[in-house]
Amino acid sequence: MRKKVTLKQLAKELNLSIxxxxxxxxxxxxxxxxxxxxxxxxxxxxxxxPNALAVSLKSNKTKTIGVLxxxxxxxxxxxxxxxxxxxxxxxxxxxxTCITHESYKKxxxxxxxxxxxxVDGFILGLSHETQVLNKIxxxxxxxxxxxxxxxxxxxxxxxxxxxVIVDDKDAxxxxxxxxxxxxxxxxxxxxxxxxxxxxxxxxxxxxxxxKQYDDVTLIELPIDNIETEEEEIESxxxxxxxxxxxxxxxxxxxxxxxxxxxxxxKIPEExxxxxxxxxxxxxxxxxxxxxxxxxxxxxxARAAIMLxxxxxxxxxxxxxxxxxxxxxxxxxxxxR
Amino acid sequence: MRKKVTLKQLAKELNLSIxxxxxxxxxxxxxxxxxxxxxxxxxxxxxxxPNALAVSLKSNKTKTIGVLxxxxxxxxxxxxxxxxxxxxxxxxxxxxTCITHESYKKxxxxxxxxxxxxVDGFILGLSHETQVLNKIxxxxxxxxxxxxxxxxxxxxxxxxxxxVIVDDKDAxxxxxxxxxxxxxxxxxxxxxxxxxxxxxxxxxxxxxxxKQYDDVTLIELPIDNIETEEEEIESxxxxxxxxxxxxxxxxxxxxxxxxxxxxxxKIPEExxxxxxxxxxxxxxxxxxxxxxxxxxxxxxARAAIMLxxxxxxxxxxxxxxxxxxxxxxxxxxxxR
DNA sequence: ATGAAAGCGCTAACAA
DNA sequence: TTGTTAGCGCTTTCAT
Numbered sequence: 065m066r067k068k069v070t071l072k073q074l075a076k077e078l079n080l081s082i083x084x085x086x087x088x089x090x091x092x093x094x095x096x097x098x099x100x101x102x103x104x105x106x107x108x109x110x111x112x113x114p115n116a117l118a119v120s121l122k123s124n125k126t127k128t129i130g131v132l133x134x135x136x137x138x139x140x141x142x143x144x145x146x147x148x149x150x151x152x153x154x155x156x157x158x159x160x161t162c163i164t165h166e167s168y169k170k171x172x173x174x175x176x177x178x179x180x181x182x183v184d185g186f187i188l189g190l191s192h193e194t195q196v197l198n199k200i201x202x203x204x205x206x207x208x209x210x211x212x213x214x215x216x217x218x219x220x221x222x223x224x225x226x227x228v229i230v231d232d233k234d235a236x237x238x239x240x241x242x243x244x245x246x247x248x249x250x251x252x253x254x255x256x257x258x259x260x261x262x263x264x265x266x267x268x269x270x271x272x273x274x275k276q277y278d279d280v281t282l283i284e285l286p287i288d289n290i291e292t293e294e295e296e297i298e299s300x301x302x303x304x305x306x307x308x309x310x311x312x313x314x315x316x317x318x319x320x321x322x323x324x325x326x327x328x329x330k331i332p333e334e335x336x337x338x339x340x341x342x343x344x345x346x347x348x349x350x351x352x353x354x355x356x357x358x359x360x361x362x363x364x365a366r367a368a369i370m371l372x373x374x375x376x377x378x379x380x381x382x383x384x385x386x387x388x389x390x391x392x393x394x395x396x397x398x399x400r
Numbered sequence: 401m402r403k404k405v406t407l408k409q410l411a412k413e414l415n416l417s418i419x420x421x422x423x424x425x426x427x428x429x430x431x432x433x434x435x436x437x438x439x440x441x442x443x444x445x446x447x448x449x450p451n452a453l454a455v456s457l458k459s460n461k462t463k464t465i466g467v468l469x470x471x472x473x474x475x476x477x478x479x480x481x482x483x484x485x486x487x488x489x490x491x492x493x494x495x496x497t498c499i500t501h502e503s504y505k506k507x508x509x510x511x512x513x514x515x516x517x518x519v520d521g522f523i524l525g526l527s528h529e530t531q532v533l534n535k536i537x538x539x540x541x542x543x544x545x546x547x548x549x550x551x552x553x554x555x556x557x558x559x560x561x562x563x564v565i566v567d568d569k570d571a572x573x574x575x576x577x578x579x580x581x582x583x584x585x586x587x588x589x590x591x592x593x594x595x596x597x598x599x600x601x602x603x604x605x606x607x608x609x610x611k612q613y614d615d616v617t618l619i620e621l622p623i624d625n626i627e628t629e630e631e632e633i634e635s636x637x638x639x640x641x642x643x644x645x646x647x648x649x650x651x652x653x654x655x656x657x658x659x660x661x662x663x664x665x666k667i668p669e670e671x672x673x674x675x676x677x678x679x680x681x682x683x684x685x686x687x688x689x690x691x692x693x694x695x696x697x698x699x700x701a702r703a704a705i706m707l708x709x710x711x712x713x714x715x716x717x718x719x720x721x722x723x724x725x726x727x728x729x730x731x732x733x734x735x736r
Numbered sequence: 737a738t739g740a741a742a743g744c745g746c747t748a749a750c751a752a
Numbered sequence: 753t754t755g756t757t758a759g760c761g762c763t764t765t766c767a768t
Contacts, residue, residue, distance in 0.1 A: 068516070068545075070761060081739045086763065096737055113516040117457045118761035121744050126453070128496070128518075136482050137680070139473070146472050149499050153506075158513065160464070161497040163485050170489075177494065180404070180449040181745090182464075209404075315684065322686035344473070348651065348681055350658035406745060417755045422747065432753060454745035457760050517761090 069110040078106060089114075120181075128158045129371060130178040132171060132188035134218065136163050139314060139343030140360050141189065144216060147364025148187055155372055157184075166192040168199060175202045184375050185212035187367050190220060196259055198222075212374045216367045217262060217358075226374065227386040228367045230358045232262045235391040236269035239310055239338045239356055242393060244273070244280055246400040248308035248336055254285045254297060254320060255312035266312050266340070287316065298323040307335055314341040314355070321349050321398060337398040351397035363389045405446040414442060425450075456517075464494045465707060466514040468507060468524035470554065472499050475650060475679030476696050477525065480552060483700025484523055491708055493520075502528040504535060511538045520711050521548035523703045526556060532595055534558075548710045552703045553694075554597060562710065563722040564703045566694045568598045571727040572605035575646050575674045575692055578729060580609070580616055582736040584644035584672055590621045590633060590656065591648035602648050602676070623652065634659040643671055650677040650691070657685050657734060673734040687733035699725045 075082045080099065088095050088103035089112075106112075120126045131148055133141050145161065152159050160183060162174040171191045178186070186206065194200070195218055203223045206213055214226040243251055253270050257263035267284070274282045285300050287293050297319050311317025317339025321331060329335050331351055339346055342357035366387055374382065411418045416435065424431050424439035425448075442448075456462045467484055469477050481497065488495050496519060498510040507527045514522070522542065530536070531554055539559045542549055550562040579587055589606050593599035603620070610618045621636050623629050633655050647653030653675025657667060665671050667687055675682055678693035702723055710718065 072761075082762085083740075083764080084738055087738090090763095094737065099737080113512070115457075115517045115761050117453055117462070117517045118744090119763085121451075121453045121457055121746095121760090122762050122764095124744075136472075136478050136485075137475070139680070142472050142478055145497075146499060149472075149497070150501075153498070153510075158496050158498070158518065160494050161481075161485070162489070162494070163482060165486075174489075176449070181451045181453045182494065315680075318684040322684060325686045344475070344651075344681060345684055348654040348658065348685070350661045350686065408745075418746085419748080419756080420754055423754090426747095430753065435753080451745050454760090455747085457744090457762095458746050458748095460760080 068115070069107075069112045070115065074103065074106055074110070074112060078102060125375075126182060126184050127156060128160055128183050129368075130174070130183035130186045130188075131159050131161050132174055132186065132191075133161065133163050134166050134189050134191045139345070140217075140341040140358065143343070143360035144189070144364035144367075147361035147366075148368045149364075150361075151365040151368035152372070155368075157368075157372065164191040164194075168193040168197055172202045175206065179206065179209070179211060185214075185371050187214045187216065187364075187371055189216050190218040192218075192257075192260065195220070195261060212371055214367045214371045214374075216363060218260060220261075224384050226370050226384055228363055228370065228389060229386060230262070230363065230389050230391055232265040232391075233269035233272075235340070235356045235358070235393075236266040236310065236312075237273050238391070238393050240270045240273040242395075242399065243308045243310070243336055243338065244277060246336065249280050250283070250304075250306040251280065251308040251310060252283045252285055252300070252304065252306045253310045253312065254287065254300075254316040256287045256290060256293065256316060257312055258284075258286045263312055270310065294319050294323070298326065301327055301329070301335075309335060309337045311337065311339040314339050314343050314345045314353075317353055317355070317398075318345040318349050321351070321353060325350075331398050332400045336400055338393070342394055346394075346396070349398070354396045354399040355394050356391050357394050358391050359389055404451070405443075405448045406451065410439065410442055410446070410448060414438060461711075462518060462520050463492060464496055464519050465704075465711075466510070466519040466522045466524075467495050467497050468510055468522065468527075469497065469499050470502050470525050470527045475681070476553075476677040476694065479679070479696035480525070480700035480703075483697035483702075484704045485700075486697070487701040487704035488708070491704075493704075493708065500527040500530075504529040504533055508538045511542065515542065515545070515547065521550075521707050523550045523552065523700075523707055525552050526554040528554075528593075528596065531556070531597060548707055550703045550707045550710075552699060556597075560720050562706050562720055564699055564706065564725060565722060566598070566699065566725050566727055568601040568727075569605035569608075571676070571692045571694070571729075572602040572646065572648075573609050574727070574729050576606045576609040578731075578735065579644045579646070579672055579674065580613060582672065585616050586619070586640075586642040587616065587644040587646060588619045588621055588636070588640065588642045589646045589648065590623065590636075590652040592623045592626060592629065592652060593648055594620075594622045599648055606646065630655050630659065634662065637663055637665070637671075645671060645673045647673065647675040650675050650679045650681045650689075653689055653691070653734075654681040654685050657687070657689060661686075667734050668736045672736055674729070678730055682730075682732070685734070690732045690735040691730050692727050693730050694727050695725055 075085045088100045164171040216228045309320040339355045346353040346355040411421045424436045500507040552564045645656040675691040682689040682691040
């Protein structure tokens with residue numbers, strides 16, 4: 065690799081000391097205007113850029129944040145990542161992206177690697193496995209080292225840190241409420257994530273609403289194996305009389321629509337369907353899926369803002385906060 | 401942030417010199433076993449990890465690669481990113497992810513920021529805008545600085561660097577051929593990317609095959625405005641007698657299916673549909689979409705391998721190479 | 737107005 | 753076998 069220009073070289077060529085050059089580039093008032101101009105001129109000529117590594121080493125800041133994402137092929141997380149990236153780059157930060165692929169082990173590894181000075185802080189959603197095992201020692205360690213961190217969506221109550229979450233319980237309440245108001249009485253709730261914090265909350269919300277209605281029933285269909293999801297949903301739809309489906313993730317809802325089509329059930333006349341995550345599947349299903357939007361991009365952006373604010377105003381006794389992103393029910397064609 | 405343990409502190413506590421400690425940690429043969437053990441013990445006790453920044457500054461290697469992705473909400477790119485990340489992390493590299501959002505300006509910015517020592521090399525797909533404007537000076541600059549880089553999918557012929565591409569022309573030939581063999585005579589080709597290298601190649605391939613058949617026609621529908629894509633495709637389907645659609649991106653194909661459903665055209669009996677990118681939409685459309693898989697994850701992995709090999713065996717006169725990833729036609733339910 | 741020097745944390749050639 | 757020293761590129765304090 066061709067050597068990059070350094071202060072040293074500029075100094076030599078200008079017959080100045082390194083420190084004078086450094087100050088000149090910052091337009092330090094103690095340097096004469098003439099010198100400042102000379103320095104800038106040569107620096108421009110060589111297209112000088114300070115070595116980021118050296119600056120970081122010196123300042124103990126990297127202007128980089130570590131992002132731990134459970135899964136990139138999931139549209140929700142992709143959108144969050146997008147939101148984070150947008151906001152971070154707007155403020156001059158880079159992001160190092162690590163995909164934990166829902167694995168506890170990878171998560172621990174990444175935290176360790178990044179924590180050694182590659183990164184000023186973390187934004188992360190817990191991996192599925194971490195949440196199920198509830199092993200959070202690696203985050204406690206970050207906490208002890210006072211590394212700024214923001215958890216989003218998949219959070220742990222046991223780690224006291226900044227968080228951005230979605231009002232999941234409210235969201236499913238709204239959805240169920242809507243289904244009931246439009247005349248549905250036998251509602252199925254399908255999920256691959258009943259064991260995640262967010263899944264539990266959504267289920268809770270649904271149950272709470274149903275309890276208020278004597279004539280409405282809730283049937284729960286947990287999917288353990290993604291591989292057979294489609295078959296399970298198909299046979300479920302065939303063997304149960306239901307008039308509504310709430311899918312706790314986008315895929316479950318999309319499959320419900322497709323299988324209804326396959327079985328000849330009319331949507332939304334015979335079965336209403338609502339999903340979570342306003343992703344690409346919702347927009348391109350037929351009929352178009354009514355869905356709970358978690359405003360993933362916004363969520364990501366807010367997580368980034370939260371972290372950056374913290375990074376830029378370091379205080380000793382920081383008090384942790386949790387922001388809640390309001391969801392909205394987007395009505396399209398899969399509901400009455 | 402709590403101070404991290406440094407060699408200096410270990411040295412002090414052990415009454416050794418910094419260099420002895422450094423060597424001990426590397427199990428250098430010139431250090432006595434006894435000392436080595438003492439050092440390791442204390443290092444473990446403090447959970448010592450070398451400061452990555454300092455190591456990088458010294459070694460001029462960051463073990464980090466910069467990835468420029470045009471668009472993260474596109475499933476193809478998400479999969480490529482996933483492939484890159486997997487492979488990189490397997491080999492102990494981190495990735496800094498930059499989403500150019502199809503913008504030339506952002507692309508230039510990112511290249512500049514990353515090039516100043518944050519990154520050992522680049523993996524990138526050109527942004528839409530860059531490809532249309534054909535402004536590649538920023539990459540020529542990298543090239544001049546001999547920064548290792550691998551372009552994938554959206555590449556520029558004018559930059560001499562490693563590349564991983566897809567056999568786009570062949571892919572659409574295969575698709576068209578299949579449609580013809582299954583009896584289709586009036587084939588529509590729909591695309592939002594006719595102005596991209598890959599789009600052009602796919603179109604070319606289609607035309608070449610069609611030319612061989614007197615009784616088969618090709619109708620081209622370019623979509624300029626994503627916003628109105630659905631309406632355009634719907635009215636196109638209504639106003640043209642066609643019996644097959646090749647969508648050059650996944651969305652176009654998915655929309656074609658949905659609009660056919662809407663208009664009451666039977667798939668695949670009346671209209672066959674083939675898409676590109678074996679993404680989430682293809683698996684969850686109804687009927688399921690037959691599609692060209694570009695093996696995006698594999699593509700990403702190969703790009704990563706290519707870059708890492710180059711990074712780890714630096715040679716003076718490196719000869720650039722281009723790998724082609726073979727596509728495959730995955731037949732599902734939208735074709736006869 | 738300019739420069740010398742120390743130091744961020746680490747490595748490695750050289751000395752002892 | 754262990755230690756001294758210089759240096760990666762930069763910032764900053766303290767001379768001059």
